[in-house]
Amino acid sequence: MKNLKQQDPKIYEIIKREEKRQKEGLELIASENYVTPAVLEAMGSILTNKYSEGYPGKRYYGGNEVIDQAENLAIDRAKKLFGAEHVNVQPLSGSPANLAVYMALLKPGDKVLGFSLDQGGHLSHGHPLNFSGLLYTIIPYFVDKKTEEIDMDEVERIALKEKPKMILAGFSAYSRSMDWKRFKQIADKIGAFTFADIAHIAGLIAGGQIDSPVPYFDVVSTTTHKTLRGPRGAMIMSKAQFAQAINRAVFPGVQGGPHDHINAAKAVAFGEALKPSFKTYTAQIIKNAKSLSDALQKRGYRIVSGGTDNHLMLVDVFGSKGVTGKEAEHALEIAQISINKNMIPFDPRKPMDPSGIRVGTPALTTRGMKEKHMETVAEFIDRGIKNKDSETELKNLRKDVKDFAIKFPVPGIK
Ligand SMILES: Cc1ncc(COP(=O)(O)O)c(C=O)c1O
Numbered sequence: 001m002k003n004l005k006q007q008d009p010k011i012y013e014i015i016k017r018e019e020k021r022q023k024e025g026l027e028l029i030a031s032e033n034y035v036t037p038a039v040l041e042a043m044g045s046i047l048t049n050k051y052s053e054g055y056p057g058k059r060y061y062g063g064n065e066v067i068d069q070a071e072n073l074a075i076d077r078a079k080k081l082f083g084a085e086h087v088n089v090q091p092l093s094g095s096p097a098n099l100a101v102y103m104a105l106l107k108p109g110d111k112v113l114g115f116s117l118d119q120g121g122h123l124s125h126g127h128p129l130n131f132s133g134l135l136y137t138i139i140p141y142f143v144d145k146k147t148e149e150i151d152m153d154e155v156e157r158i159a160l161k162e163k164p165k166m167i168l169a170g171f172s173a174y175s176r177s178m179d180w181k182r183f184k185q186i187a188d189k190i191g192a193f194t195f196a197d198i199a200h201i202a203g204l205i206a207g208g209q210i211d212s213p214v215p216y217f218d219v220v221s222t223t224t225h226k227t228l229r230g231p232r233g234a235m236i237m238s239k240a241q242f243a244q245a246i247n248r249a250v251f252p253g254v255q256g257g258p259h260d261h262i263n264a265a266k267a268v269a270f271g272e273a274l275k276p277s278f279k280t281y282t283a284q285i286i287k288n289a290k291s292l293s294d295a296l297q298k299r300g301y302r303i304v305s306g307g308t309d310n311h312l313m314l315v316d317v318f319g320s321k322g323v324t325g326k327e328a329e330h331a332l333e334i335a336q337i338s339i340n341k342n343m344i345p346f347d348p349r350k351p352m353d354p355s356g357i358r359v360g361t362p363a364l365t366t367r368g369m370k371e372k373h374m375e376t377v378a379e380f381i382d383r384g385i386k387n388k389d390s391e392t393e394l395k396n397l398r399k400d401v402k403d404f405a406i407k408f409p410v411p412g413i414k
Contacts, residue, residue, distance in 0.1 A: 019413050024402040025336035026377060030312035030360025031172070031200065032338075033229045034367070035265075036272060037412045042265035043231050053257045055247060061257075070264040077270035081206045082214045084237035089266050090250050090258040094199045094223040097234035097250075098124040099131055101219050102166075104242065104249035105193045108135045111164040113192070115150070116140035119345045120174035122197065139164055143345045148305035149176045156186045163190050169213065170197025170221075173342050173358050175289075175308035180213040196220045199234070201310055203227025203362070206273045207282025210310060218242055227285065227311055227362045230269025233262045281365065285311045288361040291371040295378030304344050304356065311360045316344050318355035323385050326353040331388035335397040336405075337380060367408035376404060 005012040022034070035043075047070065053060040056068035056075075074089040091097030106112070112132070115121035119142055123130045126138030139162045144151040159167060167187045169178050180196065187194045196213035198205060202222035205212045214220050219238040224230035238246050251258070272278060289308045296315060297303055304314035317328045325341030332339055343349075344356035361369075364377065380401055387393035 021336070023410050023413050024405055025338060026380065026401055026405055027363035028337065028339045028359040028361070028377070030340075030358050030362070031223075031226045032360075033226060033362045034411050035225075035229060035231065035269070038272070039229075039231055039265045039268050040412050042268045043261055045261050045264065047261035047264050048259070050260045051257045052260055053251065055251070067260050070260065070267060071258070074263050074267035074270060077267055077274060078235060078237070081270050081273055082212065082220075082237055084214050084220070085240040086238045086243035086246065087235060088238075088246055088250050089233075089235045089263050090255065091221070091234035091236060092255060092259060092262075093232060094122075094197075094221070094234045095124045095130075096254050097221045097223075097236050098122075098197060100246065100249040100254045101195055101221055101236060102132065102136060103253050104245040105166055105195070105219065106136060109137060110166070111137045111139055111162060112166045112168055113139045113141060113155070113159055113162065113164040114168040115171055115174070116142050118343045118347065118351070119143050120171040122170065122172045122199070125168055125170065125197070143174075143305075145346060148345050150174075150178070152179055152182045152186075155183070156189075159186050159190055159192070164192055166193040166195055168195045168197065169217075170195075170199065172200060173312065173314055175303075175310055175313045176305055177210060177309045178213070180211055180216050183213075184216040194218045197222070199223040200226055200312070203229060203273065203278075204282050204285065204310055207279045209279075209282045209286055219246065224266050224269060227282065228269060228273060229362070229366065230273075231262045231265035233259070233266055235266065284370065285361050285365045287371055288365050288369060288374050289313060291374035292359065292361060292378055295375050296381065299378060299382045301382075311362050312358060313360075314342055314344050314356045314358055316356050317385060318349065319344075321385055323388060324349065324353050325355060325357050327388050328357050328385050331394060332381065332384045334391070334394040335380065335384045336401050337384060339381075364408075367405075367410060369408055380404075 051061045052064045052067045075087045078087040114125040126133045141155045169183045194217040196217045204210045221236045223234045225232045293313045301320045302316040329341045339357045342356045342358040343354040349355045
């Protein structure tokens with residue numbers, strides 16, 4: 001980065017400080033990951049200079065013969081990775097991708113059945129201030145109070161009563177498998193569209209670790225930057241019959257020109273995910289999550305639904321230790337352990353200071369950590385929470401976290 005250092009030392013220094021933070025801390029935000037140097041290089045390439053409104057072979061700008069090849073490569077690799085009939089790799093991020101799906105399938109005011117936001121759904125699944133909640137009529141479904149898993153009989157009961165035009169399955173904070181087949185069967189009973197948002201678990205699906213909705217669902221969206229370990233962005237997969245509606249909704253419906261450097265980086269990440277080593281990586285993410293969940297339970301923390309089938313878990317820190325999610329997040333941040341406060345199902349507390357925290361293992365697994373290291377990570381989390389009021393103890397912990405973390409290299413950071 002010698003040019004940047006010379007020309008804009010302020011931004012250069014900021015990047016250096018963030019490198020240090022990423023290297024010396026423990027990243028347990030479930031939606032984050034570290035991309036490979038190859039993905040970084042494609043993202044930082046001169047492909048950013050091009051404008052290419054439209055689709056390969058049908059652009060509104062000249063000079064796209066090279067860009068078309070990059071976008072087609074991303075599409076072909078994504079199709080192979082997920083077995084999708086149609087793929088649009090242009091969505092700039094997860095929320096605009098979801099907006100395009102709503103636009104392609106629905107009219108404003110239409111009913112959508114989606115996972116309740118305070119139990120694990122995403123903002124774009126119906127938050128009152130988000131386009132989804134503002135433009136559509138959202139009917140929520142919930143987890144069972146006892147098992148804390150989605151109650152599919154209840155989903156069916158609500159669907160038959162409300163007859164939504166679309167059923168949305170997907171989550172930001174849920175640790176159990178989704179019954180894609182059953183969602184599809186329910187939708188077929190009422191003639192509803194099926195839309196899966198696999199933003200969090202796309203990598204685990206690509207790695208063959210958990211079931212895919214792609215064979216069953218009409219439309220599937222995902223971000224590319226979480227477990228899939230690509231650049232920040234998204235894509236939409238669909239059955240062939242929805243291809244035209246999806247493409248029109250993305251452009252010109254929601255977006256202008258695609259980000260060609262990002263689409264090339266998506267192609268690189270999909271290429272990486274097609275390799276056998278990605279299977280091993282994604283299997284390890286889940287093994288690590290299960291180990292971390294066990295290690296936290298051993299230390300007296302209640303894990304929502306009793307465990308995890310994927311890369312994340314919700315920890316009821318308030319119910320377990322009388323420490324709120326906000327307090328836990330703050331204490332752990334001082335120790336350079338990144339997690340986020342999170343509502344738990346039927347949370348008696350408020351969203352800004354909820355009962356839970358969400359922790360995930362994709363980023364630590366990318367650094368090469370295995371099951372045995374999760375014991376240490378759980379110990380650090382427990383120490384941070386127990387010592388939340390002691391600045392001195394948290395600073396001591398920060399030093400131990402650093403000594404441990406720097407043994408595991410971060411791709412792309414020396
Ligand atoms: C399930 C789900 N969908 C969509 C998104 C939105 O993605 P973005 O932040 O890229 O807009 C997220 C982000 O966390 C998510 O978890």
